[in-house]
Structure formats: structure tokens, C-alpha cells
Amino acid sequence: MAIKPKKKGKMYSSRSVRSQWFNRLGFQQNKYGTCKFLSIITAFVCILYFFSNRFYPTSRSTSVSYSPSHGLYINEIPASSQLIYPHVEHVPVLKQITVKGLYVTRLEIDGSKRLILKSEENAMTDEEKKDTTDQILLVKHSFLDHGKLVYRKNNDAPEVVVVTLIDFENYDLETIIQIVQNRVDYALKHKYGVYIRWIQEFLPILENQNLAESYEFVKPLMVRAAMHAFPTAKYIHFVDQDALLMNLDLSLQKYLLDPKILDLALLKNVPVVANSNIKTYNHFEYSSAKIIIPHDANGNIDTSSFVVANDFYGQALIDYLNDPLLRNFPWDPTADKLSSAIGHILQWHPTLLGKTAIVIPKVLASQYDASLDQGGKSENAASGGDLYHYNEGDLAASFKGCRARGTCASEINHMYSKIKKN
Amino acid sequence: MSSVPYNSQLPISNHLDYDEEEKKSRGSSSGLKYRIIYWRRSLCNLLARWKKPILLLCLTLFLFMWINDSTISGYPPSTSFQGQISNDNKLSKADNSLNSKKYLPPFSKRSRWSFWSKDPKIVIILAANEGGGVLRWKNEQEWAIEGISIENKKAYAKRHGYGLTIKDLTTCKRYSHEYREGWQKVDILRQTFREFPNAEWFWWLDLDTMIMEPSKSLEEHIFDRLETLADRELKSFNPLNLKADIPYVNYFEEMEFLITQDCGGFNLGSFMIKNSEWSKLLLDMWWDPVLYEQKHMVWEHREQDALEALYENEPWIRSRIGFLPLRTINAFPPGACSEYSGDSRYFYNEKDHDFVVNMAGCNFGRDCWGEMQYYTTLMEKLNRRWYTRFFFP
Numbered sequence: 001m002a003i004k005p006k007k008k009g010k011m012y013s014s015r016s017v018r019s020q021w022f023n024r025l026g027f028q029q030n031k032y033g034t035c036k037f038l039s040i041i042t043a044f045v046c047i048l049y050f051f052s053n054r055f056y057p058t059s060r061s062t063s064v065s066y067s068p069s070h071g072l073y074i075n076e077i078p079a080s081s082q083l084i085y086p087h088v089e090h091v092p093v094l095k096q097i098t099v100k101g102l103y104v105t106r107l108e109i110d111g112s113k114r115l116i117l118k119s120e121e122n123a124m125t126d127e128e129k130k131d132t133t134d135q136i137l138l139v140k141h142s143f144l145d146h147g148k149l150v151y152r153k154n155n156d157a158p159e160v161v162v163v164t165l166i167d168f169e170n171y172d173l174e175t176i177i178q179i180v181q182n183r184v185d186y187a188l189k190h191k192y193g194v195y196i197r198w199i200q201e202f203l204p205i206l207e208n209q210n211l212a213e214s215y216e217f218v219k220p221l222m223v224r225a226a227m228h229a230f231p232t233a234k235y236i237h238f239v240d241q242d243a244l245l246m247n248l249d250l251s252l253q254k255y256l257l258d259p260k261i262l263d264l265a266l267l268k269n270v271p272v273v274a275n276s277n278i279k280t281y282n283h284f285e286y287s288s289a290k291i292i293i294p295h296d297a298n299g300n301i302d303t304s305s306f307v308v309a310n311d312f313y314g315q316a317l318i319d320y321l322n323d324p325l326l327r328n329f330p331w332d333p334t335a336d337k338l339s340s341a342i343g344h345i346l347q348w349h350p351t352l353l354g355k356t357a358i359v360i361p362k363v364l365a366s367q368y369d370a371s372l373d374q375g376g377k378s379e380n381a382a383s384g385g386d387l388y389h390y391n392e393g394d395l396a397a398s399f400k401g402c403r404a405r406g407t408c409a410s411e412i413n414h415m416y417s418k419i420k421k422n
Numbered sequence: 423m424s425s426v427p428y429n430s431q432l433p434i435s436n437h438l439d440y441d442e443e444e445k446k447s448r449g450s451s452s453g454l455k456y457r458i459i460y461w462r463r464s465l466c467n468l469l470a471r472w473k474k475p476i477l478l479l480c481l482t483l484f485l486f487m488w489i490n491d492s493t494i495s496g497y498p499p500s501t502s503f504q505g506q507i508s509n510d511n512k513l514s515k516a517d518n519s520l521n522s523k524k525y526l527p528p529f530s531k532r533s534r535w536s537f538w539s540k541d542p543k544i545v546i547i548l549a550a551n552e553g554g555g556v557l558r559w560k561n562e563q564e565w566a567i568e569g570i571s572i573e574n575k576k577a578y579a580k581r582h583g584y585g586l587t588i589k590d591l592t593t594c595k596r597y598s599h600e601y602r603e604g605w606q607k608v609d610i611l612r613q614t615f616r617e618f619p620n621a622e623w624f625w626w627l628d629l630d631t632m633i634m635e636p637s638k639s640l641e642e643h644i645f646d647r648l649e650t651l652a653d654r655e656l657k658s659f660n661p662l663n664l665k666a667d668i669p670y671v672n673y674f675e676e677m678e679f680l681i682t683q684d685c686g687g688f689n690l691g692s693f694m695i696k697n698s699e700w701s702k703l704l705l706d707m708w709w710d711p712v713l714y715e716q717k718h719m720v721w722e723h724r725e726q727d728a729l730e731a732l733y734e735n736e737p738w739i740r741s742r743i744g745f746l747p748l749r750t751i752n753a754f755p756p757g758a759c760s761e762y763s764g765d766s767r768y769f770y771n772e773k774d775h776d777f778v779v780n781m782a783g784c785n786f787g788r789d790c791w792g793e794m795q796y797y798t799t800l801m802e803k804l805n806r807r808w809y810t811r812f813f814f815p
Contacts (some may be wrong), residue, residue, distance in 0.1 A: 045484070045485060224670060316703055326710075327470060352703070
């Protein structure tokens with residue numbers, strides 16, 4: 001029993017020995033002094049910690065508020081589905097209204113007439129839609145409001161968005177339905193988004209409002225709109241309306257973005273455009289491919305189907321193409337203007353070229369050649385090694401030049417039936 | 423127990439005996455169980471004896487982590503905004519964070535504890551020796567201006583631990599046959615980016631500048647209050663009447679290019695650019711023959727005008743540019759922008775202790791040497807300590 005007091009005494013003395021360095025620091029020496037002092041500090045720090053979050057200047061929102069990002073229209077409507085496409089059935093009415101009936105025309109000082117886009121305009125509300133029985137007004141508003149749709153759901157946002165422009169002036173309803181249905185089928189299979197708009201929606205933005213002449217420069221405008229409509233999408237896949245996605249089983253990630261596959265498709269050390277001294281890089285970092293664009297048979301950039309990443313590299317290219325100064329440069333009128341512009345940018349800006357994968361057309365847009373197709377399967381097999389022409393199993397068939405031939409509708413119709421068969 | 427001499431050393435494990443007794447009494451209990459009890463008990467004892475030092479240690483550790491964490495920790499949660507808006511933002515950041523450390527958090531939110539790092543985080547680029555006296559004899563006043571200006575930046579960089587690199591503009595005439603003299607700036611910047619890959623920010627300064635308040639660090643003066651200091655939407659000051667609102671601009675991106683506007687538009691005599699992939703792309707895209715061919719007769723300020731044009735039409739550029747008030751890093755002497763002499767937004771004011779004065783355009787009919795002398799003496803006067811009068815009466 002004598003142990004206990006001794007033990008206690010030892011405990012006490014050891015405590016005081018240990019607290020000597022506290023004493024040296026000037027802490028109080030009494031029995032509870034150090035304890036109290038420490039607990040006060042602890043409590044103080046805890047309180048400071050919990051309240052400091054309130055006072056921290058880290059949160060931007062508390063100090064400065066910027067106006068949110070918006071597209072061509074300031075007031076936007078959230079889209080319910082990730083498949084955004086216009087009311088295709090309005091084509092006959094739209095043809096009847098014509099472009100001039102859809103927009104306000106303004107007479108400029110120099111006497112020219114320009115179509116005007118009202119960016120502040122609000123979308124038509126449901127009540128207004130119910131009230132009016134005017135079919136033409138409804139169609140007009142559905143046309144104008146379509147551009148205000150943006151997809152803002154975060155939980156199942158698509159990674160890739162398939163983007164297409166459709167043209168109600170030059171195509172009839174049947175062809176347009178086939179084009180839209182094709183994209184929707186493809187997107188549904190891979191859970192991609194679809195973003196389809198009328199070409200005519202972008203007319204007021206162009207300086208040269210002749211669609212036949214500025215058609216090419218609507219593409220970058222459209223891609224930019226898609227980037228805004230699907231901000232979380234990683235890649236925007238633009239497919240021209242004169243092209244069909246033929247092999248619906250090929251997903252972009254597995255088929256093209258995979259470094260191994262991209263390595264096979266990549267064109268290394270070839271002139272960026274035909275006869276250029278600037279060549280594509282021998283060493284390319286596949287993971288950093290931000291722009292994937294095919295060459296055509298002549299070695300120029302083909303814009304009928306390309307992929308652009310939705311980050312600042314992709315935006316830089318697209319915004320540069322949308323710059324009025326670049327758009328209105330007198331590009332060679334005989335060639336594809338957009339192709340010349342992209343070729344120019346890639347030649348002059350090595351940083352972008354280093355992020356651009358120029359690939360063989362087969363992976364993105366194989367050229368459809370009617371003569372090859374008519375020949376039957378044996379000839380198809382003979383041209384199997386051809387990198388430019390469409391063969392069965394390719395992702396997309398491009399009917400580039402069909403406008404000049406005047407065979408777009410028939411070619412699309414013909415090939416569309418082939419997809420269905422598969 | 424009384425037989426134990428009082429002064430003999432007490433067995434350390436006196437409670438061990440106790441336990442042994444207990445063990446004996448139980449008889450059948452195993453050694454393992456006994457050991458567990460023993461260790462538990464000694465642990466309790468240890469904790470009880472050392473509780474204050476342990477608490478103190480934890481507290482210190484916690485404080486250290488907290489301070490470190492709050493300075494390092496990443497992006498401010500842009501809470502009050504709908505997810506939609508910051509999406510663009512998130513996306514690009516996520517993409518880039520994969521690549522490397524290219525997306526460093528803004529300067530103010532990073533740790534200041536990295537004092538062991540050798541490379542400076544901020545590098546001042548001073549453009550000196552323009553023309554190099556090739557086409558025109560360089561007179562002694564110009565030599566003197568150069569000396570004073572370099573000395574001023576050197577002292578400032580040394581005081582705050584910044585890097586300083588003095589770039590020689592001797593060959594600026596090399597660019598003149600293409601009407602693109604201003605683009606030497608871009609080439610120098612790209613070269614400096616390669617030279618200092620670990621720097622975070624670069625501060626470009628023309629030669630005719632004077633840091634008037636060397637005691638202010640760039641962190642406290644600019645980067646710590648960047649969000650409130652910088653204007654991004656041209657709301658407060660828009661001398662060029664640029665379109666204030668263009669589609670697709672995302673102001674939730676970080677600012678990576680800080681410039682000022684004077685009475686005539688963008689002023690690139692003193693600006694800051696972040697060492698980032700975006701900046702490198704901008705420096706690459708800045709000069710384009712197709713744009714410049716159409717405008718080189720109109721763009722008399724060359725690279726400044728080209729940047730204005732890019733800013734006006736391209737949202738990817740607009741999204742990351744911030745405008746600092748002119749007087750924060752680029753205050754003017756009364757001679758510059760003289761047609762706006764009443765406007766306090768432009769001119770250096772010694773009472774407000776403006777940071778930098780930029781004698782922009784002093785070699786166009788003004789007296790560079792006189793201005794430099796004036797501001798040098800003023801700087802010395804403003805920064806004189808009360809005790810210096812004992813030594814230098």
C-alpha cells in the first residue's frame with residue numbers, strides 16, 4: 001500500500017519537470033494554468049477556423065459578379081433532352097415564309113439590305129403559343145427560338161456532341177428527315193448529344209449574307225454555338241449535311257480518340273495543305289489532340305467532318321475562324337474557303353498545329369463515289385486499299401460536291417437505305 | 423514492502439508487480455492477455471502524462487496544415503452561380519490538369535512557403551537599348567536613362583525576390599521591313615517563357631518606366647486583390663468604345679493577361695502575362711498575316727491594335743484578359759495623354775503613391791531625361807526614411 005503515495009509523488013514531480021520548458025516560455029506555473037492556457041488557445045483556433053471560411057476572400061462570387069456567358073441570344077432556354085434538333089416538319093412552311101420573312105431587314109447607309117438578329121428577344125412562352133392560331137407565326141417563332149436552346153444538365157451530360165447544319169431552302173423534307181434521323185440514331189447508340197440547327201439561323205451574323213458564298217463559314221459559327229450549348233461536352237463532332245454516318249457502331253472514343261487508332265490514321269510529315277512547305281509533325285502527342293480533321297484526296301483540309309475539343313484550343317481555332325477579319329478575307333473563291341482558312345491558320349500558328357491531328361479521310365469522311373458504288377461488291381473490294389473513297393464499314397460517307405452534281409438528295413437517299421439494311 | 427530502502431530505485435514497473443500478483447491470483451490467464459492489458463495501461467498513462475504536449479503538437483500541426491492548405495488549396499468555389507456557367511471553366515481546367523501543372527491556381531492562393539524553390543515566381547522583363555544606337559547616335563542622356571531605369575528595376579526585383587531579365591531591343595529594326603516592329607515584344611515574351619519555365623507571371627516593362635513605390639510587392643499590390651481590382655467587362659472604362667458584350671465570353675475563366683488602357687486604347691508599356699498554355703497560344707495567334715495584311719495601314723500601334731481587334735471579336739481571348747486601372751501599374755506623367763489633363767484616371771499622383779510611372783512617348787517631342795530626373799528625385803524623396811537625414815543632410 002505504500003506504493004500508491006510514492007507513485008503519485010513521482011507522477012507529480014515528473015509532471016513539474018516536464019512542464020519546466022513551459023515555464024521557461026513564460027507560461028503560468030500553477031496546477032491548472034498551462035492547461036487552461038492551452039485549452040483557451042485551442043478553442044480560439046477552432047473558432048477562428050470555423051469562422052474564417054466566412055471571411056475568406058477566396059470566393060469570387062462574394063466579391064465580383066460577372067454576367068454569365070451567353071450565346072448569340074442573351075435569353076436562353078434550358079433543353080430537356082440532349083438531342084437538340086429543330087422541328088423538321090416545318091420545312092414546307094419555312095420554304096413558304098423564306099428567309100426574308102423570318103428576319104427583320106434593315107436598310108444600310110450604303111443602300112444594301114441586311115438581315116438583323118435580335119439578340120435580346122425572349123422566347124415565345126407557352127401561353128402565347130396557345131393564344132395564337134397563326135401557323136406562320138408559330139413556325140417563325142419556333143425557328144427563331146431554336147437557337148436559344150442550351151443543355152445545362154450536369155448529371156448525364158454527353159461527352160461527344162454530333163453537330164449538323166440543315167438547310168430548308170435547298171433540301172426537301174424527306175432528305176432532311178433522313179439526315180436528322182441518321183444523327184439521332186448514331187447519338188442514341190452511344191449516348192452522344194445531337195445539336196442540329198438551320199443554316200439560315202446564322203445568316204444575320206455574316207457580313208456576306210449570300211448563303212451560297214458564305215456557306216462554309218457557317219460551320220465554325222455552328223461549332224461555337226454547339227460548344228456553348230453543351231459546355232461539358234469534351235468533343236464536338238461536326239458532320240456536314242452532305243454526309244451520312246454509315247457505321248453506327250463506331251464510337252468516336254474507341255474508334256478515333258484512342259491513341260493506338262489515332263496513330264494509324266495520323267498523317268505525319270506531310271504538307272499541311274497541298275504544296276506547302278509546312279509539314280505536319282513527326283512526333284505527335286496523341287492525348288493532346290484537340291482538333292482532328294481529315295485531308296481530302298488532294299491533300300487539302302476537308303471540312304465535311306471534323307472533331308474539335310471543347311477547350312480553349314478548340315475555341316481558339318473556331319473563334320479565329322469566326323473573326324470577321326479572317327472570314328471576309330478574299331479567300332480563293334474556287335476552293336473551299338473554310339478549308340483554305342484552316343490551312344492558313346495551321347501553317348502560320350505552330351502551337352495550334354501541334355494540337356491538330358490531320359488524319360486520313362477514311363476515318364472521318366470517306367468520299368462517296370457513285371461510280372465505285374455502282375460497280376458492285378467486287379470492285380468495292382478492289383478499291384479496299386483506297387484511303388479516300390467510301391467502303392463499307394467506314395464511319396461516314398461524304399457526298400462532297402453533290403451540290404455541283406445536283407445529286408445530293410438521290411445520293412443521300414441511296415446511302416440512307418444502306419444504313420437501314422445493316 | 424517496508425523492507426525496501428526508501429532511497430533505493432523503485433522498480434519502474436511497480437504496477438507490473440501488481441499485475442503479476444493479479445496474474446498469480448487468476449492463475450489461468452494467458453500471457454497475451456496480460457500483455458495487452460499492460461500495453462493498454464501504459465498507453466493510457468503515457469497519454470495522461472503527455473496530454474498537454476500532445477495537444478500542443480496537434481494544435482501546431484493543425485495550424486500549419488491550415489495555413490498551408492488555405493494558401494495552396496485550389497479554386498474558389500463559384501458557389502452562387504448555377505453550375506451551367508462555370509462548366510466551360512471546369513471543363514478546360516480538368517482537361518489541362520491532366521497534362522501538367524500548367525493550370526496553377528491564381529497566385530494569391532498559392533503557398534508562400536516555397537522559399538526553398540530557387541526559381542522566381544515573378545519575372546520582370548525590361549526592354550532596353552531600343553535600336554541599339556544603330557540608326558542614330560545614342561546620346562549620354564539616353565545612356566543615363568537606361569542606367570537609372572535598370573538600377574530601379576534591379577533594386578526592386580532584389581528586394582522582393584523576383585527575377586529580372588533585361589532584353590536588348592537592338593534588332594528591332596529587323597522587323598521593320600514587314601511593318602511589324604511591335605512584334606519583337608511577342609518574340610521576346612516567347613523566348614522568356616522558355617527561359618523561365620517555372621515562373622508564374624511575367625511583368626513586361628518598357629525602359630521609360632520608374633517603379634515609384636519599391637516597398638510594395640506585386641502580390642499585395644496586384645495579385646492578392648486581383649478579383650476586385652481588375653475590370654473584365656469594360657464597364658468602368660472603355661476608351662475605344664469596344665462592344666461591351668459579345669457572345670460566348672466566359673468570365674469565369676482565370677485572368678491570364680493583365681493590361682491597362684490609356685486614353686488611346688490598350689497600352690502595352692507595362693502588362694502582366696501568366697506563364698500558361700493559353701498565353702503561349704495567344705502569343706502565337708497574335709500575329710497573323712491575313713489579319714495584318716488587311717489592316718497594317720490602319721493599325722498604327724501595331725501589336726496593340728492587333729490585340730484590340732482580337733479582343734473585340736474573339737471570346738477565347740476576351741475570357742482571360744483583365745484590365746487593371748492605368749494608375750496601378752502604368753501611371754502617366756502629365757505630358758502623355760495631355761489632351762485629357764483633367765482626368766485623374768491617367769496621371770501619376772504622388773499623394774496616392776501610385777506604383778509605377780510610365781513616361782510613354784517621351785521621345786516624341788518631350789524631354790525624356792527631364793522627366794526621368796524628376797521622377798527619380800521624387801521617388802527618392804518619397805521613400806526616404808526619417809533617419810536618413812542624419813546621414814545625408
